[in-house]
Amino acid sequence: MTSTSNGLYLDGLAMRFGGVQVFDNVTMHIPPAQVTACIGPNGAGKTTLINIVCGVFKAHSGRVNLDGESLAGIRSHQTVRRGIARTFQDVRIFPYLSALENVLVAMPNQRGEKLRHLFRPGSGVSAEARRHRDEAGALLDTMALGGAADRPACELPFGQQKLLSLLRVVATGARILLLDEPASGVETEMIARVTALISRLARMEGRAALLVEHNVEVVREVADQVVVLQGGGILASGSCEQVLRDERVITEYLGRIYDA
Amino acid sequence: MNTLQVLAIGLGLAGYYALVAVGFALIFATLRIFHIAHGTVFITGGYAFFLLHRVQGFGLILSGLLAIAAAALLGLAIDKAVYLPVLRRGGGLFSVFIASLGVSLIVEAGFLAYTKGVVSVARTDMLDILNAGPVAVRTLDLAVLAIVAVLYGLLYLWLHRTKVGLEVRGLTDNGSLAAVVGVNVDRTRTHIFLLASALAGIAGVLTAYDMGINPDSGSRTLFVAVVAVILGGLRNLLLGTLIGSVALGILTAYAGFFFPEWVTFGVFVTMILLILVRPQGLFG
Amino acid sequence: MEHLLYIGSLMCVWIIVSLAVNLVIGYAGMMAMGHAAYLGVGAYTAASLNIFLGVDYFSAMVIAALSGAVVAVLTLLPLLRLSGFYFALATLGLNFVFFDLFHNLAPRVEGSEGLHGLKLPALLTTADTRFMTTLVITAACILVATHLVGSPFGRLLRATRDRPEAVSAVGKNPTTCQVVVWGVSGALTGLAGALYAATLFYIDPTLFTLNASILMLVFVGVGGLASIAGSILGPVLLIAFTESLRFIGLPSQLLGPVQQGLYGALLIGLMIFRRQGLVGKHDFHE
Numbered sequence: 001m002t003s004t005s006n007g008l009y010l011d012g013l014a015m016r017f018g019g020v021q022v023f024d025n026v027t028m029h030i031p032p033a034q035v036t037a038c039i040g041p042n043g044a045g046k047t048t049l050i051n052i053v054c055g056v057f058k059a060h061s062g063r064v065n066l067d068g069e070s071l072a073g074i075r076s077h078q079t080v081r082r083g084i085a086r087t088f089q090d091v092r093i094f095p096y097l098s099a100l101e102n103v104l105v106a107m108p109n110q111r112g113e114k115l116r117h118l119f120r121p122g123s124g125v126s127a128e129a130r131r132h133r134d135e136a137g138a139l140l141d142t143m144a145l146g147g148a149a150d151r152p153a154c155e156l157p158f159g160q161q162k163l164l165s166l167l168r169v170v171a172t173g174a175r176i177l178l179l180d181e182p183a184s185g186v187e188t189e190m191i192a193r194v195t196a197l198i199s200r201l202a203r204m205e206g207r208a209a210l211l212v213e214h215n216v217e218v219v220r221e222v223a224d225q226v227v228v229l230q231g232g233g234i235l236a237s238g239s240c241e242q243v244l245r246d247e248r249v250i251t252e253y254l255g256r257i258y259d260a
Numbered sequence: 261m262n263t264l265q266v267l268a269i270g271l272g273l274a275g276y277y278a279l280v281a282v283g284f285a286l287i288f289a290t291l292r293i294f295h296i297a298h299g300t301v302f303i304t305g306g307y308a309f310f311l312l313h314r315v316q317g318f319g320l321i322l323s324g325l326l327a328i329a330a331a332a333l334l335g336l337a338i339d340k341a342v343y344l345p346v347l348r349r350g351g352g353l354f355s356v357f358i359a360s361l362g363v364s365l366i367v368e369a370g371f372l373a374y375t376k377g378v379v380s381v382a383r384t385d386m387l388d389i390l391n392a393g394p395v396a397v398r399t400l401d402l403a404v405l406a407i408v409a410v411l412y413g414l415l416y417l418w419l420h421r422t423k424v425g426l427e428v429r430g431l432t433d434n435g436s437l438a439a440v441v442g443v444n445v446d447r448t449r450t451h452i453f454l455l456a457s458a459l460a461g462i463a464g465v466l467t468a469y470d471m472g473i474n475p476d477s478g479s480r481t482l483f484v485a486v487v488a489v490i491l492g493g494l495r496n497l498l499l500g501t502l503i504g505s506v507a508l509g510i511l512t513a514y515a516g517f518f519f520p521e522w523v524t525f526g527v528f529v530t531m532i533l534l535i536l537v538r539p540q541g542l543f544g
Numbered sequence: 545m546e547h548l549l550y551i552g553s554l555m556c557v558w559i560i561v562s563l564a565v566n567l568v569i570g571y572a573g574m575m576a577m578g579h580a581a582y583l584g585v586g587a588y589t590a591a592s593l594n595i596f597l598g599v600d601y602f603s604a605m606v607i608a609a610l611s612g613a614v615v616a617v618l619t620l621l622p623l624l625r626l627s628g629f630y631f632a633l634a635t636l637g638l639n640f641v642f643f644d645l646f647h648n649l650a651p652r653v654e655g656s657e658g659l660h661g662l663k664l665p666a667l668l669t670t671a672d673t674r675f676m677t678t679l680v681i682t683a684a685c686i687l688v689a690t691h692l693v694g695s696p697f698g699r700l701l702r703a704t705r706d707r708p709e710a711v712s713a714v715g716k717n718p719t720t721c722q723v724v725v726w727g728v729s730g731a732l733t734g735l736a737g738a739l740y741a742a743t744l745f746y747i748d749p750t751l752f753t754l755n756a757s758i759l760m761l762v763f764v765g766v767g768g769l770a771s772i773a774g775s776i777l778g779p780v781l782l783i784a785f786t787e788s789l790r791f792i793g794l795p796s797q798l799l800g801p802v803q804q805g806l807y808g809a810l811l812i813g814l815m816i817f818r819r820q821g822l823v824g825k826h827d828f829h830e
Contacts, residue, residue: 054713080715092713094706096826097699104696105703106714112696113716115724119691129696172714294629345816354575354629358765359815361758365808373801479754483640525644528637535630535637536622 005068007031007208008053008084008176013062015048022048023232026062032175032208035198037223037240039213041253044229046212050086050178054079066176080108085174089181091161093168095154099145102153102164103136106171139167143193159187166194170201176208177201183218191215195222220244228253264395266513272401274509275408279463281485281492281501282415283456289494290431290452292353296360297338299482300367301457305331305464306473307371310382323382328461335457336450338363364479371475381472382465404466411459416498424451432497480524484508487531493541500541549671551787553743556675556682557736558779562763563689563772564732569761570769570826571693572725573705575631577757578638581619582730584752585642586612586737588650591659591747596651601664605738612734613727620726624719639754646749658748659741668742678739685732690772692728701725702770705826755804762807765814768824777822782807 007030014024022045030036038046051057053064055074064071066082074082093102110132111117112125140146143163148156153164162185169177182198183191199222201207213219219226219240226243228235230253236246243249280302287295308330312323338360346359390397419425427448463481467473488508492500511530515523534541561583568576590608593599599607623634653659667677692698700721703711708718741747767778786803794802820827 075712076709077712077715077717080713085715086713088710088713092707092710094703094710096706097702101699101703105699105711105716108715110696113700115697115728118695118697119688125695132696168714174715294633342812342816349816351815351819354632355815355819357629357632358761359812361761362808362811362815365758365811366805367808369801369803369805369808372804373798376797521648522644524640525648528640532623532634532637532641535626535634539630 005065007067008210009065010049010053011063011065013049013052013064014060015045015052015057016060021232023229024061025233026229028227028234028237030176030208030210033202033206034224035202035209035211035222037211037213037219037226038229039216039219039226039253040229040235044231046229047089047180049229050180050210050212053084053178054086080172080174083175084178085169085172085176086178087165087169087180087182089184091158091165093153093161093164096152098150099140099153099156099160099164100133100136100149103139103167103171104132106168107132107136108173136171139171142197143167143190158185159190162186163190163194166197170197174207176210178210178212180212181214182211183213183215191218194218198222216244262394266517267510268395268397268401270510270513271506272398272404272509273513274506275401275404276463276467276481277485277488277508278408278502278505279411279459279466280481281488281505282412282498283459284482284485285489285492285494285497285501286428286452286456288489289497290428291449293343294353294357294360295338295456296357296479296482297363297367298335298456298460298485299478299480300364301331301335301338302460302464302467302481303371303473303475303478304334304367305461306382306468306477307374307380307464308461309465309468310380310473314380314382324465327465328458331461331464332454332458334367335460336453339449339453368475368478375474379472379474380468382468383470400466400470404470407462407466411462412498412502418455419498424448428452432494483531484512484527487527487534489541490531490534490539491541495541503542546671549675550743551783553671553675553678553739555780555783556678557740557743558759558763558783559682559776560685560732560736560739561760562767562775562779563685564729564736565760566764566767566769566771566775567689567692567701567725567732568729569764570771570774570824571698571701571705572722574722574726575628576635576726576729577632577761578619578635578642579729579733579760580752580754580756581638581642582612582616582733583737583740583756584646584747584749585615586734587741587747587752588646588659588737589734590738591662591741592651594662594664595653595659598663601662601668601738601742605735608738609731609735612737613731616730616733617723617727620723624722636754636757639752639757643749643753646752650749652748656748657750658746660746662742662745664742674742678743681735681739685735686772686776689732689775693770693772697721697724758811759807762810765819765821766810768821769819770826771821771824774821774823781822782810 010026010028013026015022026049038049040046048057052059053071055076066084071082079085094105097105111123111128117123117125137146137149140149145160145163148160153161156164162182166179166182183194186194195218198209198211202209211223223240225238226240227237228243228249235252236243236249280298284295284298287293305327308327309323312318312326313320342359342363343356346356390399419429431448464473467477488504489501491507492504494500512523512527515526565576565579568574586608589611590601590604593604593607594601619638623631626634651659653661666673668674700711700716704718704721711718763778763782764775766782767776768774789799789802814821
């Protein structure tokens, strides 16, 4: 049991929109080198949790800590520098950039993005750029997007855009990845690659992943721990086995999926 | 030049702004189009009046009515021939704005070529002046204010009592929703452009009669009207535009007397500040 | 012949301006409608330094570029929180604000409306050396712009144009990007202003009005958004075309209006039929 001062720790979060209480007292730990899945019905607030961590919304009460330090007041472009990156359900890739450029633009600390390096000969900009292009190309290949590298991202079908947004967040190098339904909309043959990638990120690279998902198979395949968010709070949490066999979870949530 | 006199002059100017501003506000509020070419509709009314009355010698009323009709038709033509094609081919509202700039360039160029920059005054006789204590007021100014009052009153009735007017108000609240609920957007659009352009045409006729008109007058008057609309806000269109026009009229009159070199500067700094601080206006 | 060299120099000046404007509109997606102000700042800075303080013109040009950048950034900062359309409207207002500033506060030579009497160095005095020097400077600007847009910074610019919130999501600050490119754009425009003053030998406020900003839009719009080639093509084609109007027998007082009318028609035609311009790489969806 890792101490909560490692990784992302959400402590007693409560959120309200107007008069509607989305959830109160949500506490969960997203440790490094593990995949934490968050499941629950639509509207339970799963995406809202991601938004709170990334500073898009301010929680009504509660704290968010990263490696023991508070994330209070963080602004959206600072999250990656602190080591947290997220994907969006509606993708939000850069439509008129090519697939390759979408990945390239996410890579951190590029000399070529600073004017003072661009016009100084010998500052290593082109060598770095070449290296980045190779890395980005390799990333694209993991999701069979190599062939589409130079096409504008808006021309790709939705499933491939979804994969691209996943690769983009990986390219940021962030230690903590908040993935909002990475498998939904993706073609079935590619889902195995998605789960393989997420597993590798956690087990081989030691990154922490929070997976918001509806696809129970994906959760079963890749999650180390599962948290069920429902009815304004956490219904159950624990290992995959425990949660997916939990009576309450089955009746309240899974039952509905399997019956449908 | 005492301050009351300047105030009176300001109110006179406000009348012209009010006529141009309300049409602009109507179009922006309902269709979200920044109809910068509205200024050229204004000067078309003025030049048509000048041509008909001063050059061709038609009677005052006839020239006025024909000029107003010309302005109304021009405004409608701009929408049909320029704005709608842009929108239909995937252009957004900003593209419409650029196209509107293009229209302004063309119409102004036309009048520039015709007049070679000389101011065209349509009136041949002197205006009567009334003296009310320390203030000298021209009968024309009183007439303009009366016309503005009547027209605003009619506009109010139109917006609140007629079918088309209610549809227009529906568009103000939510353009796309109105389309869903079965409002004939095309027909309402035609009404809006005709009406707004006619009002601008009236202002043009009166200005040509009063101090004369030149190709620049269009953009100058239009931008002041725009600031008046931003100031007044779109929530309560008639009242907001009226108050904004009065404020701008007084402001430009004062500035015109005490800082004549800085009037344009003042108007546009006001506009930028308004956009920064309170774009929804006083009543938004 | 001297007239041709003069036209060539003018084309060069407007190529630099078009590069500057295309950087912000085509690559960064910022609707710049007030760059005439920065052109004027550059022109007046260089001309004033040279005429009244005897600064040599090449140094004056460098200072003009710097002042263009500074004024550009200072005028941008308050406008950054404005969304697309209001931003455009505010920059449009800058034209009029700066016109009055130039008209009322800018130095002028006694007895005239503007500035004249530049003391130009050898490389800029005769028509042919002036054209060559301007051409070389323009080529340098083209190289700088090309290097910029092809770099990771250029890529970040386009990402900022496409989706600023996604730029934040990958950990980069879209606002910094916008300020930097606007500053570069201001510097280029300021430099062009200084060259403009040297080419015309006379400047006054009427050169730096909304009409100039609209002209910039037409050049970039015709040439094409987000394209270096477009920024060259637009001004060259249009200036060549308007020059040719002189030869078809139009009376000289009609030249101005005809030109203006044509530009208006071009803007309309572009917005209806081809928003990306001749060789542009970005279609304008807004």
